Amino acid sequence: MTTIDHRLLQVRARIARACAQHGRDPAGVALLAVSKTMSPAAVREAVHAGQRAFGENYVQEGVDKIAALRALGCTGLQWHYIGALQSNKTRAVAEHFDWVHGIERLAIAQRLSAQRPPGLAPLQVCIQVNLDGGRNKAGVSAPEALALAQQLLELPRLRLRGLMCIPEPLPDFAAQCALFGQLRALLAQLQAAWPPGAAALDTLSMGMSADLEAAVASGSTLVRVGSAIFGPRA
Numbered sequence: 001m002t003t004i005d006h007r008l009l010q011v012r013a014r015i016a017r018a019c020a021q022h023g024r025d026p027a028g029v030a031l032l033a034v035s036k037t038m039s040p041a042a043v044r045e046a047v048h049a050g051q052r053a054f055g056e057n058y059v060q061e062g063v064d065k066i067a068a069l070r071a072l073g074c075t076g077l078q079w080h081y082i083g084a085l086q087s088n089k090t091r092a093v094a095e096h097f098d099w100v101h102g103i104e105r106l107a108i109a110q111r112l113s114a115q116r117p118p119g120l121a122p123l124q125v126c127i128q129v130n131l132d133g134g135r136n137k138a139g140v141s142a143p144e145a146l147a148l149a150q151q152l153l154e155l156p157r158l159r160l161r162g163l164m165c166i167p168e169p170l171p172d173f174a175a176q177c178a179l180f181g182q183l184r185a186l187l188a189q190l191q192a193a194w195p196p197g198a199a200a201l202d203t204l205s206m207g208m209s210a211d212l213e214a215a216v217a218s219g220s221t222l223v224r225v226g227s228a229i230f231g232p233r234a
């Protein structure tokens with residue numbers, strides 16, 4: 001068994017254990033393997049171990065890797081853009097990725113919608129919320145998230161699926177849960193105001209290698225895990 005195989009099993013076991021402890025169905029927690037800085041060969045190993053969804057932080061690296069995996073014969077993968085996004089890079093993301101997790105500006109969302117090729121499914125997006133003022137100050141405040149969500153409804157080629165956060169490292173499980181619980185409450189608020197018939201707001205993108213248990217305990221539906229699967233980044 002390769003290291004990536006083994007680590008993937010360990011991560012899936014962590015998710016399953018957290019689900020069992022908190023009365024959740026493991027089918028309700030998707031695993032996004034964050035492959036930034038990792039080689040196409042490493043991604044292929046994860047594919048061979050059954051992983052399908054991958055997250056990338058840098059546009060050109062991601063676009064190149066998507067092409068490389070296709071050339072290696074790996075098809076049917078789902079690619080999530082989880083990094084910061086400048087307006088001059090939106091076209092490449094709209095053309096190559098399935099999801100974008102860090103939406104924080106209407107202007108970027110408008111470009112993504114306009115540039116999404118007609119032959120592809122709408123781009124699935126999450127609004128990034130900044131609940132603790134940390135990590136490069138990326139993300140919008142809770143009230144801004146509610147307003148931005150309404151504006152995204154007007155964009156035909158985007159589907160808002162939920163909220164995402166990248167908290168500062170917190171000292172313990174209780175503090176992590178308190179922070180993640182705020183994102184869950186905000187999603188509930190948004191769901192209550194959501195028009196019937198609009199695409200389901202079903203995604204809480206929260207939890208990474210160090211805090212996925214607290215995220216699962218707090219209702220995460222998608223954990224973004226890098227180093228626990230691929231090993232430490234250079």
Ligand SMILES: *Cc1c(COP(=O)(O)O)cnc(C)c1O
Nearest residue numbers: 034082208209224225226227228
């Ligand atoms: C790098 C990254 C991750 C994964 O972090 P790990 O600690 O390696 O699991 C998750 N989400 C985002 C947005 C990232 O940039």
